[in-house]
Amino acid sequence: MVAPAARRPRDCAPESLLGTANELMEQHPGYRVEIIGGVITIAPIPDGPHASTPTKVMIPLFDAGLDDTETDVLQGIGLWLPGGPEDYAIPDLAIVDADFDEHRVENNCYDPAVFRLVLEVTSSNYNNDLRNKVVAYAEAKIPVYVIIDRRHGRLHVLTEPVSGGYDSHQVYAPGQTVTLPESIGAPVTLDVDELIRAGRPRA
Numbered sequence: 001m002v003a004p005a006a007r008r009p010r011d012c013a014p015e016s017l018l019g020t021a022n023e024l025m026e027q028h029p030g031y032r033v034e035i036i037g038g039v040i041t042i043a044p045i046p047d048g049p050h051a052s053t054p055t056k057v058m059i060p061l062f063d064a065g066l067d068d069t070e071t072d073v074l075q076g077i078g079l080w081l082p083g084g085p086e087d088y089a090i091p092d093l094a095i096v097d098a099d100f101d102e103h104r105v106e107n108n109c110y111d112p113a114v115f116r117l118v119l120e121v122t123s124s125n126y127n128n129d130l131r132n133k134v135v136a137y138a139e140a141k142i143p144v145y146v147i148i149d150r151r152h153g154r155l156h157v158l159t160e161p162v163s164g165g166y167d168s169h170q171v172y173a174p175g176q177t178v179t180l181p182e183s184i185g186a187p188v189t190l191d192v193d194e195l196i197r198a199g200r201p202r203a
Contacts, residue, residue: 018086036132038084043125049199053121053148054093056198064186071185072096078109083139091118095184112140116184119146126151138165143183150199155192
């Protein structure tokens with residue numbers, strides 16, 4: 001959902017978007033507040049299947065040695081975006097260079113140059129992941145963007161960032177496997193069916 005502007009007394013100077021976003025995080029613990037394209041968005045608290053899906057992805061990443069000396073696999077790390085003066089995102093999962101902590105920019109967010117892959121699992125505001133973040137992550141030159149689209153039962157792999165999006169956008173269905181680009185640091189294959197099933201509500 002898009003957060004409304006906070007009401008302030010008329011004699012007070014308007015606060016920055018970043019300050020408003022941080023206030024909203026304090027007011028809504030557990031929600032994910034981001035600024036994409038100069039607009040504050042609030043993602044709901046993840047349900048159980050949403051929360052477990054990145055863990056399913058982490059297993060093959062760990063097996064490939066990607067949480068080792070050269071890279072780290074992290075959930076919920078802040079990514080500073082170049083699309084606006086205060087834009088940032090918090091992807092569900094990321095593969096980053098091991099020295100990422102030397103590249104902190106602002107507001108506990110890190111330079112996009114250290115990100116090799118970002119992954120989002122869609123929730124009720126799925127259009128944000130499928131549209132707005134495609135543009136934002138491409139502008140940040142994130143080399144690999146993976147979307148697990150729970151609404152439509154598909155997995156998207158976007159590579160080759162260009163202005164306004166990605167030059168390559170491959171869509172995979174259950175029953176298929178996906179081999180991620182080796183630019184992430186090692187060869188990794190994902191089972192689409194397993195990930196889509198992980199994201200479905202339990203019966």
